[in-house]
Amino acid sequence: MGSYKKNILQTFIIDSNEALDLKLVREPSDVENDESTFKPEMSHQIFGENESIFGYQNLKISLYYTAGKLNTYLGMKYKSEVDPKQFEGAIADDVMGPISAKLPPGYTNNLDNFVATLSKEKSFKPFGELLSTYSTNKGSAAERHFELYSCTIEEKGFRSYHERLQSFLLWYVDAASFIDVDDDRWRFYLIFEKYPCDGGHRYAICGYATVYLYFAYPNKTRPRISQFLVLPPFQRMGLGAALLNVIYRAFLKDSNILDITVEDPSEEFTRLRDFVDAQNCKKLPAFSKEKLLQGFNAEMAEEAQRDLKINKKQARRVYEILRFQATNLADLEEYRAYRLDVKRRLNIPYQKEASDYKKLQKALNPEELRSTLSTSTKEQRIENLDKQYQTLENEYRHTLERLAATQ
Secondary structure, three states, X not given: OOHHHHHHHHOOEEEHHHHEEEEEEOOHHHHOOHHHEEOOOOOHHHHOOOOEEEOEEOOEEEEEEEOOOOOEEEEEEOOEEOOOOOOOOOOOOOOHHHHHOOOOOOOEOOHHHHHHHHHHHHHOOOOOEEEEEEEEOOOOOOOEEEEEEEEOOOOOOHHHHHHHXXXXXXXXXXXXXXXXXXXXXXXXEEEEEXXXXXXXXXXXXXXXXXXXXXXXXXXXXXXXXXXXXXXXHHOOOOHHHHHHHHHHHHHHOOOXXXXXXXXXOOHHHHHHHHHHHHHHHOOOHHHOHHHHHHOOOHHHHHHHHHHHOEOXXXXXXXHHHHHHHHOOOOOHHHHHHHHHHHHHHHOHHHHHHHHHHHHHHHHOOXXXXXXXXXXXXXXXXXXXXXXXXXXXXXXXHHHHHHHHHOO
């Protein structure tokens, strides 16, 4: 194929993240309003690692949901499609197939039919038990109200609702997998906005989380947060922190709960968890400024676990965040003591490596030893520790900035 034709073919390759428009539709005018559109963060789970679609020019894929019931519309339009006769049999990718395979039955490809379902939105009510309410911009014209619920899969109508809701994970959670809802140890937590409409109010989904109740030997339960998503139109409003706190509070008074863990947390979730846990631990006596400056101790771990169901590893991380806040960085000695304290923890794997090396030295000849271990030099170790420490300090600064902004 000549370079001219190759250049033309390039114009038929489209970024799948750019091509997809998502909407949560509250009223018919939202369909044509670009301001109500939001984009996926990723699309490789549908369109492959390159996140590209071949065979169309000016492709637009529309995946719209009604804001409450999540009735779904899937459509696509484009200016032109590649002609296999002109380009040696080059065929356009299937766009609708990979998306529709992930959507539960009942979605429509007819936009008019989708808009007609909006009339059913006024009858929609959230599922489960109301646990908490949350407001933003209190007292102003921009005030908004949110409600947080918990439910199980047994809730009438929730099974099919959850099937529609979990389809959002594909665009926002890496390595997303749909859960086995028939396992009765799953718990679901949902955020809805309660917004005024036609003299009354309606509900719109904002985000949700799933929690699995693991068994902890000998007779305890260890809830693990599995999926956690606040949808893009509702991010940066404090809803993630509100949702995480609601999950915590649901388990705090249960003496059967050992602690709460998280499955493969993303960087964003780690930051959120650090913020919420630091905010909550600040109120505990064991995390007073005087005690923080004396170092991490068993009392901190016990209090965090007893009062907040925070495990020891996370309690240590929160201690480092709050001690950094309590440290006078202008006092060189105090700042140095803090850095050494964190680096001592970071150095533990290297100490284990050195201990393993000594054991192997006794059992292996030098040649075997070289091929078994890639031991780092002291200089490399110090350099790695410095890098690790700097990364952590930057993360902790980020958390403390957010803490300061909410005080």
